[in-house]
Amino acid sequence: MCGIVGYYGPQNPKDIIVNGLKCLEYRGYDSAGVAIFNKGEFKRVRAEGKLSVLQGKLESEEFDGHIGIGHTRWATHGAPVERNAHPHTVAGVSIVHNGIIENYMQLREDLGEGTKFESETDSELVAHYIAQELKSEPSLLSAVLKVLPKLHGAYSILVVSKDHPDEMVAFKNGPPLIVGVAAGAIIIASDIQAIMPHTKKAVYLDDLEVVQVKGESFKIFNSKGVPVDKAVTTVDWTTDQAQKDGYPHFMLKEIYEQPRAVAKAIAPHINTSTHEVALKDVGLPDAYWATVERVFIVACGTSFYAGSVGKYLIEELARVPVEIDVASEFRYRNPVVPKNSLAIIISQSGETADTLAALRQLKQMGVTCVSICNVKNSTIDRETNGHLYMNSGVEIGVASTKAFTSTLAILNLVALQMAKAKKVLTSENEHLYAKALLAAPAQMETVLACDKFFADAANTLKEYRGFLYMGRGVSYPIALEGALKMKELAYMHAEGYAAGEMKHGPLALIDKRMAVVMLAPSDSLYEKTLSNLEEAKARGGEIISVGTLGNERLKSLSKHYLTLPQANWTINPILEAIPLQLLAYHVASALGNDVDQPRNLAKSVTVE
Numbered sequence: 167m168c169g170i171v172g173y174y175g176p177q178n179p180k181d182i183i184v185n186g187l188k189c190l191e192y193r194g195y196d197s198a199g200v201a202i203f204n205k206g207e208f209k210r211v212r213a214e215g216k217l218s219v220l221q222g223k224l225e226s227e228e229f230d231g232h233i234g235i236g237h238t239r240w241a242t243h244g245a246p247v248e249r250n251a252h253p254h255t256v257a258g259v260s261i262v263h264n265g266i267i268e269n270y271m272q273l274r275e276d277l278g279e280g281t282k283f284e285s286e287t288d289s290e291l292v293a294h295y296i297a298q299e300l301k302s303e304p305s306l307l308s309a310v311l312k313v314l315p316k317l318h319g320a321y322s323i324l325v326v327s328k329d330h331p332d333e334m335v336a337f338k339n340g341p342p343l344i345v346g347v348a349a350g351a352i353i354i355a356s357d358i359q360a361i362m363p364h365t366k367k368a369v370y371l372d373d374l375e376v377v378q379v380k381g382e383s384f385k386i387f388n389s390k391g392v393p394v395d396k397a398v399t400t401v402d403w404t405t406d407q408a409q410k411d412g413y414p415h416f417m418l419k420e421i422y423e424q425p426r427a428v429a430k431a432i433a434p435h436i437n438t439s440t441h442e443v444a445l446k447d448v449g450l451p452d453a454y455w456a457t458v459e460r461v462f463i464v465a466c467g468t469s470f471y472a473g474s475v476g477k478y479l480i481e482e483l484a485r486v487p488v489e490i491d492v493a494s495e496f497r498y499r500n501p502v503v504p505k506n507s508l509a510i511i512i513s514q515s516g517e518t519a520d521t522l523a524a525l526r527q528l529k530q531m532g533v534t535c536v537s538i539c540n541v542k543n544s545t546i547d548r549e550t551n552g553h554l555y556m557n558s559g560v561e562i563g564v565a566s567t568k569a570f571t572s573t574l575a576i577l578n579l580v581a582l583q584m585a586k587a588k589k590v591l592t593s594e595n596e597h598l599y600a601k602a603l604l605a606a607p608a609q610m611e612t613v614l615a616c617d618k619f620f621a622d623a624a625n626t627l628k629e630y631r632g633f634l635y636m637g638r639g640v641s642y643p644i645a646l647e648g649a650l651k652m653k654e655l656a657y658m659h660a661e662g663y664a665a666g667e668m669k670h671g672p673l674a675l676i677d678k679r680m681a682v683v684m685l686a687p688s689d690s691l692y693e694k695t696l697s698n699l700e701e702a703k704a705r706g707g708e709i710i711s712v713g714t715l716g717n718e719r720l721k722s723l724s725k726h727y728l729t730l731p732q733a734n735w736t737i738n739p740i741l742e743a744i745p746l747q748l749l750a751y752h753v754a755s756a757l758g759n760d761v762d763q764p765r766n767l768a769k770s771v772t773v774e
């Protein structure tokens with residue numbers, strides 16, 4: 167889950183690589199480093215901590231070469247200290263690596279006891295092996311081709327060598343690697359974001375492909391060294407969204423972008439005149455949806471919680487049974503997937519390793535897979551049979567916000583599409599649900615007003631011992647998501663519960679120092695949720711409730727009452743998510759935590 171970038175071209179590699187690393191820092195920020203050609207060798211500069219520390223070190227550094235590589239690290243093997251920072255250099259060979267070499271113990275042993283390692287990483291041995299091969303191989307490419315079969319695991323790697331200063335080689339198995347083709351220059355990176363400031367022309371490498379850059383040209387080979395013809399894609403994204411625009415954090419900006427993001431997510435699929443729903447450009451025949459007899463939703467983290475809301479939506483509206491799994495469980499549980507099942511694969515980044523592995527497993531079983539991704543052309547997007555997009559724009563904050571609410575909107579549409587195809591939805595109801603979705607962005611705007619409440623209350627709220635989030639029905643996964651946000655941002659104990667489960671154990675946790683966040687919108691379960699709230703209050707819990715405007719009883723039972731506009735039950739999860747995001751954001755800010763880059767985490771989890 168690191169970010170790697172390499173540049174060969176006429177410009178100063180230092181600036182290009184550092185700017186590339188800035189775009190990749192979301193992938194890990196434990197340490198950073200570069201190796202750039204200078205006076206006949208690759209000069210290495212590395213620093214523990216965030217990229218800004220490396221930038222400080224690089225200020226006084228000059229390089230006279232036109233080739234270099236860089237890395238931003240999320241530590242897997244070895245502590246997050248400078249000696250474990252990439253690039254790793256052995257006998258003039260420098261490498262940067264994203265991923266995990268699974269057989270590194272064996273490979274280390276095979277190198278023999280005489281081999282000196284300067285780090286505890288699994289990555290350094292790749293430099294040792296390539297350096298060893300280079301003693302007899304004529305090019306960096308041929309040395310890499312010799313080493314490639316020895317490596318097991320997930321990796322994307324960039325290599326340079328002082329003895330081959332006109333050559334850069336990159337190869338991958340698992341994590342993404344993209345070759346940007348600019349005028350007179352090549353830039354290779356883990357994410358298209360690092361490439362787009364220079365060119366919109368890109369080649370997405372497939373697993374076990376090797377790219378050799380020589381001067382301004384490049385060639386792609388398979389793992390046996392046979393040349394491969396690959397199409398150069400033109401990327402239709404823009405980079406202009408990745409600015410804070412006056413917000414103190416990307417996360418806050420992204421919370422505020424949600425109404426627009428949801429509007430963009432649903433726009434292609436709802437006819438605003440007729441209020442008809444039809445999923446557009448999915449890549450599957452329209453008739454397909456009627457054939458689906460069971461749905462499997464597979465995802466991780468926040469995307470999993472979005473999928474959990476999807477289960478309620480699809481089962482209620484389309485009457486099709488839905489199973490939902492976290493990808494890391496699904497891939498190892500030997501699931502039984504009946505014929506005519508549809509798998510919905512949800513991933514903001516489109517690169518999450520467990521989700522990707524589950525997708526590949528499902529495809530091997532012959533299951534039709536539709537992805538809901540934010541990053542177009544990501545590995546998951548490219549490998550699924552059908553494609554839906556969150557259309558949220560770039561999400562920088564490690565804590566996912568706008569991708570979550572956009573996914574909820576898309577899942578509404580999937581449920582409606584399937585319900586229509588199954589002929590269990592009247593056109594009257596179709597229009598009603600479509601109108602509810604179209605109204606959601608404006609309603610979300612009004613919910614953003616609770617920002618002020620949480621900003622003011624954060625100093626008091628941060629004193630709680632922990633947070634219990636409760637909800638029923640579609641609000642239950644939102645309670646889980648709210649707790650995840652609090653954990654990842656505020657580093658506080660937080661749990662989400664189905665409100666009806668409280669009396670089966672968690673009630674014992676409640677006292678004056680435990681905040682109880684109760685999701686109680688006006689829906690068919692409101693009265694039952696209210697009873698659960700009474701139970702929590704009777705035990706001394708401090709209630710923060712999120713409910714529909716005008717619910718006086720809810721208000722009277724709560725210490726703090728945050729209101730949502732009156733909305734359809736299908737829209738409530740989208741609205742409820744916003745106060746919970748703001749609650750976690752402000753508590754974390756009040757605690758002085760790094761909101762955009764919480765400790766120990768990374769935005770894109772490309773390792774198991």
Ligand code: M6R
Pocket residue numbers: 466467468469470512513514515516517518521564565566567650654769770771
């Ligand atoms: O890119 P993905 O949607 O596949 O990512 C899945 C999770 O890693 C992600 O949602 C994670 O839980 C977020 N940090 C939560 O805010």
